[in-house]
Amino acid sequence: MKIGDLAKRSGFSAHTLRYYERIGLLPYADRDASGQRDYDETILIWIEFLGRLKDTGMPIRDMLAYANLRNGGPATTQERHDILAAHRDQVQATIARLQANLLVLDDKIAGYAATLQRTQDDDSQHIPTSTNQAEHQPNTLYRNPIPARPARTGRHRRRGGPKGD
Amino acid sequence: MKIGDLAKRSGFSAHTLRYYERIGLLPYADRDASGQRDYDETILIWIEFLGRLKDTGMPIRDMLAYANLRNGGPATTQERHDILAAHRDQVQATIARLQANLLVLDDKIAGYAATLQRTQDDDSQHIPTSTNQAEHQPNTLYRNPIPARPARTGRHRRRGGPKGD
DNA sequence: CTAGGGGTTAGAGCGCACTCTAAGTCAAGC
DNA sequence: GCTTGACTTAGAGTGCGCTCTAACCCCTAG
Numbered sequence: 001m002k003i004g005d006l007a008k009r010s011g012f013s014a015h016t017l018r019y020y021e022r023i024g025l026l027p028y029a030d031r032d033a034s035g036q037r038d039y040d041e042t043i044l045i046w047i048e049f050l051g052r053l054k055d056t057g058m059p060i061r062d063m064l065a066y067a068n069l070r071n072g073g074p075a076t077t078q079e080r081h082d083i084l085a086a087h088r089d090q091v092q093a094t095i096a097r098l099q100a101n102l103l104v105l106d107d108k109i110a111g112y113a114a115t116l117q118r119t120q121d122d123d124s125q126h127i128p129t130s131t132n133q134a135e136h137q138p139n140t141l142y143r144n145p146i147p148a149r150p151a152r153t154g155r156h157r158r159r160g161g162p163k164g165d
Numbered sequence: 166m167k168i169g170d171l172a173k174r175s176g177f178s179a180h181t182l183r184y185y186e187r188i189g190l191l192p193y194a195d196r197d198a199s200g201q202r203d204y205d206e207t208i209l210i211w212i213e214f215l216g217r218l219k220d221t222g223m224p225i226r227d228m229l230a231y232a233n234l235r236n237g238g239p240a241t242t243q244e245r246h247d248i249l250a251a252h253r254d255q256v257q258a259t260i261a262r263l264q265a266n267l268l269v270l271d272d273k274i275a276g277y278a279a280t281l282q283r284t285q286d287d288d289s290q291h292i293p294t295s296t297n298q299a300e301h302q303p304n305t306l307y308r309n310p311i312p313a314r315p316a317r318t319g320r321h322r323r324r325g326g327p328k329g330d
Numbered sequence: 331c332t333a334g335g336g337g338t339t340a341g342a343g344c345g346c347a348c349t350c351t352a353a354g355t356c357a358a359g360c
Numbered sequence: 361g362c363t364t365g366a367c368t369t370a371g372a373g374t375g376c377g378c379t380c381t382a383a384c385c386c387c388t389a390g
Contacts, residue, residue, distance in 0.1 A: 099260060109246060
């Protein structure tokens with residue numbers, strides 16, 4: 001299997017697969033007569049697992065540590081177990097955090113929905129509709145320019161605080 | 166409240182708070198006589214909500230879109246509702262994905278635990294313990310150098326000169 | 331024979347979200 | 361008066377994880 005095929009089957013781009021090999025996340029692939037990578041099907045199992053670690057937010061450096069332990073054979077079983085167990089705990093914590101935030105989000109959405117409902121009901125009576133929780137802030141907010149992106153162009157110009165104004 | 170205090174109370178660094186103001190995620194703060202930001206307590210409510218959006222993985226550009234809609238008043242209620250609802254769906258999908266991966270992770274961890282158990286049981290009989298699911302790969306893996314980091318230094322070498330054909 | 335569509339490498343560039351630096355101001359404490 | 365430390369600005373730098381480019385090679389189809 002060539003890198004393009006593996007890319008299609010694994011969901012990672014060929015660029016990314018080469019990158020992973022370079023940093024040691026994937027084994028150095030055998031090359032065919034003309035120097036092209038020739039993959040064995042079995043690599044897909046490992047790649048799929050890497051994908052799961054990635055999906056669950058494990059940083060590459062940790063995947064690398066785990067990958068390297070696999071070279072150590074059975075002697076590293078405990079360590080590998082511990083890495084995955086620690087990661088699982090992290091994932092569980094993340095899920096819990098997301099679920100907690102989801103409740104707040106749902107509340108806020110319900111607030112908006114209620115406002116919309118009220119606006120519709122009162123369509124011809126124009127009763128002020130500012131009871132929504134979503135409107136906590138003073139409406140003096142957001143008068144700054146907003147460059148939309150930090151923009152790392154340009155240089156020079158004087159520094160020091162222009163106070164007062 | 167000065168920026169240092171707000172930093173302590175919000176959990177964001179002063180650097181980050183200034184950055185958020187710069188990009189428009191936080192309102193342009195009032196300055197005191199000597200040009201220093203002087204915050205009102207209420208800003209904490211908005212910052213806390215921003216934190217939740219961030220925690221749930223909303224990119225800054227989307228938070229910005231949401232923040233800007235708040236300036237539009239009640240007219241933007243529907244749009245704000247839709248943004249949050251879409252985000253909520255995303256978060257729910259993320260949770261589902263994490264939970265699915267968690268199962269796989271748990272399986273793998275259980276595999277390691279079983280191997281460790283067996284290794285302990287067979288302590289004095291040294292039976293090879295390679296039945297663990299965790300050992301799918303051929304042990305010829307991982308013989309590449311591993312630079313540990315791509316390293317984006319360097320500025321030498323010709324660039325941009327696509328030899329005019 | 332030529333075109334094209336794959337592959338190869340080293341290394342540069344990108345997008346994101348900060349994070350920090352330089353050079354300066356200012357208020358309070360010793 | 362002087363020092364300390366928190367603040368101000370514009371802009372540069374960082375770390376992550378890719379993503380792409382240049383310049384090349386090789387195989388196959390027409």
